[in-house]
Amino acid sequence: MPKLRAYNLSLTARLAIGLSALLIVGGFVLSIAAFAYGRVAAQDAFDRLLVGAANTIASTISISDGALVVELPQSAFDLLALAPNDRIAYQVRGVNGSVITGYALADIPGSGDFGSQDVIFFDAHFSGEPARFVRTVRQFSERQLSGTVEVIVGQTMLARQELALDIARKALIGLFIGGVAILGITTLVVRSALRPLAEIATTVRGRDPQDLTHINQNAPKEIAAMVTSLNGFMTRLEQQFDVMRNLISDTAHQLRTPVAALRAQSNFALNEADDHKRIQIIEKIHDRSISLGRLLDQMLSRAMVIHRLESARRETIDLRDIALTLLDQVDHTALYPDQDILLDIGDVPILVRADTVSLEEAAKNLFSNALAHGKSPITVGADRLGAKGRLWIKDAGPGPTYDLQEAIGNRFLRSSASRGKSSGLGLSIAKSVADAFGGDLNLHRHKDGFQIDMLLPLIGGKDD
C-alpha cells in the first residue's frame, strides 16, 4: 500500500520534495562553504589592515644619537580602529630583541622563532582573548646601529567574526531566496508542462466507447511519445475488435450449416420407424458430430493462433523440434492406424524466430489434414532452403481436388464446412502463421505425391 501512495504522489510534489532535499543538503554544504569563505575573506581583509598599520609604524622608526626612536603614528591606530570594537596589541622590538615600546605580550613567539619571511601572521592570546597578530621588520644599516627591528601588531577578532558571519549570512539569504525561487519556478514549469496530459485525459474521458480513432492533440515531444503509443494501442485494440468480429461472424456462419444438418437428421431419426434405417441415420449423426468437433477444434485453434500472433513474444525455435513435437503430440496411431509416418530431419539446427505455440498449432493442422486426407506414407521433415527454414509434410496422395492455391489465405471455405471437412481452415491457419512470421506456405504436386512447405526466414539467413 505505501508503494501505491508513493505512486499517487503528484509530480509537482515529487519534484518539490526532491528539490527541497537537494536544497537542504546543498544549503548545508553551502553554509559550511559560506562560513569558511566568510572567515577567509574577513581574515584577509583585516590582515591587510594589520599589515598596513604595522608598516606605518615601521616606517616612522628612526635613529637618533645611535638609538632607535619610535613615535607611533596616529594613522596606524586610526587604521586599526576600522575594526571598531577590537582591542589593539603592539610591540616594537629592537635589534637585540628587547622590547622598545608597547605591550609585554608574553604569549607571542620570540624574535628567533620567526623564519626568514618578513611579514608573518600568527594567532595568539592578548590578555585572555584570542587575537590575530602580524610581525613585520625593518632593516637598519647605519653606522651606529644595524640590524632588524621588528614591529608586531595584533588585534582581537570581534570584527573578523562579525564580518565572517555577515558574509555568510548574506550568502545564505541569497541562497534561501534562490532556493524558494527555484521551488516556485519548478512548480510552475511542471504544471504547465503537464497541462497537455490533463487535456488528453479530458479528451479521452469525453469519448464515445466505440471511438478508437487517433487522438490529434498538440503536445510536447515527451508527451507526444505517450500519445503516439496511446494511438498505437488504440489501433491494436481496433484490430483485436476486428478479429473478434470476424471470428464471431465466421463461427456463426460455419456452425449454422452443420448444426442445421444435424437437427434435420435427428428429426429424420425420430420419425423413422424402421430400426435399421434409424441406426443408419444415427451413424450419420455420429460422423457429422465428429466432423463438427474437428471443425470447432480448428476454429478455436485459429482463434488462439490469431490472438497469439498479435500478442505473443517471438522466440528462437528449431524447426526440427516442431517436427518432433508434431509426431509426439498427434496420436495418429490410434486414429489412423493405416498411415505410415516418416520423419526426415538433419543434424543442423534450423533456427527461426517465431512463437512456438502458433507454429505447433499451424503444423498440427497441416499434419491432421495429411492424416485425414493424404495417402500413406506421410513424411514430416525440416530442412534449409536458401535463406529460409522449411517445415514440410508430404504424402503419397494426389492432394486435394480444389484449387488450393486460390483457397489459401481465404478465411474459410464454404465447401469445407458443408462437406463436414475442414482442411481449408487448417491451411488458412498455417498460412496466417507463416505470414505473421514473415514466411510463406507453398504447395506442390509431385508425380509421387503432394507436399506442403512452410517457409520461415532463418536467423541470420541472409548471410548463409
Add this chain to the structure above:
Amino acid sequence: MIRPVVFIALLILRICQGGIANGQEAVQVFGADTAATVLRLRTTTDIEIFAPTVQDFISLYPNYAVRYEQWGSNDLFDLTANECIDLGPQADIVISSGVHQMVKLVNDRCADQWMSPATNSISPELMWRNEIWGITREPAVMVYNKRLVSPADVPKTRFDVLDLLRPQGTPFAGKIATYDIEASGLGFLFAFMDSQEASTFGALMEAFARTGAVATCCSSEIINGVIEGRYLIAYNVLGSYANTIAKDQPILGIVEPQDYTLVLSRAAILPRQKAGPQKAATDFLDYLLGPRGQAKMSANFLVSRPQPTLSGAGSSTWRSIGLGPSLLVAKDKATVARFKKRWKDIFSDFTQNN
C-alpha cells in the same frame, strides 16, 4: 541650600580626612549613612565642580550613598591598572580627564561592559566597546585678563597668539602661561592632541619658548595667575574651570580658539569586577548620560555648547577628543618620552640661550 544630607556628609568628610591615601587629593561621602549601597566613585574632577551633579543623583536614588574620592590623573591610572590585575577594584566607577589613560585601561581589558538606552544615545566617537563613555563636553580655551589685555589684542585663534608674540619687546613676553605637560596629565593630553591636530603647534611651542612663556601646573593656579595679572593670557585651559571661576571673577575673559577648539569628554569606565558592573555604578552612569545628568552638568559648565562665533562657523571648529584606540598613541611609552623630550628641549634651549 545646604541640605541635612550634605551637612552629615561634611561631618563624615571631617572624620574621613585622616585616612586619605597617598596621591588621593580629597574624599567626601554624599548621602545618608543609612543608605543601603555605597557607590565608590573615583575621579579627577574637583569635588566642588562635580558635587551638585552627585547630589542630584542621590536625591534621585536616596538608597545610594556616594563615596567620592578625588585623585590626580596619573595616580588614578596607576591605582586602577594595579587593581585590574587581581580584579579587586576599590572603585565601582572611575571618571577621569586623562581619557587616554582610560582608553588604555579598556584596551588592557580592565573595564566592564554596559549597555542601556542611555549609553546608546551618545555619539559613537564618545564611546568604545561599550566599556568607556565620554560624559562631559569641556572645551580647551584661552583665558585672558580683561583689564590688562585690550579688546583689540584679544586673540581669537592660535595665529593671533603667534602674532602677539612676534614683535621684538612684545608686552606678552613671559606673560603667557600653559600647562606643564610633565606635571599635568591633562596638559600633556591637550598638547599632544594639538601636535596631532595642526602644524601651528610647533610654531606655538617655539614662540612660547622664545618669549619665555610659563609652563606650570594646574588649572586653578593658572587661572588665578591670570586674574592676579601675573599672566596676561593662558593657553589650553579647561573651559569648565574657567567658566566656574569667571562666574565670580568678571575680569576673566574666555575665548574658544576659532581655528579649532579641542573638546575633552571626561571618560567614565566601570573597573572590571568578577561579578560584573555594580547596579549603583550603572545607575550613576545612566543618570550622567541621560538628559537630567547632562542638564545638571551643563549648569556646572561640565557640558558646554560652542560659543557663537562671528564668522558663523559654529560648532564646526570643535574637535572632540574621540574615545577610541587611536588614543593609545598618547599612552605609548616611547612616543610620550619622545614628545616630552622635544617639549623639554624647546624650553631648555630657551633657558640656555638667555
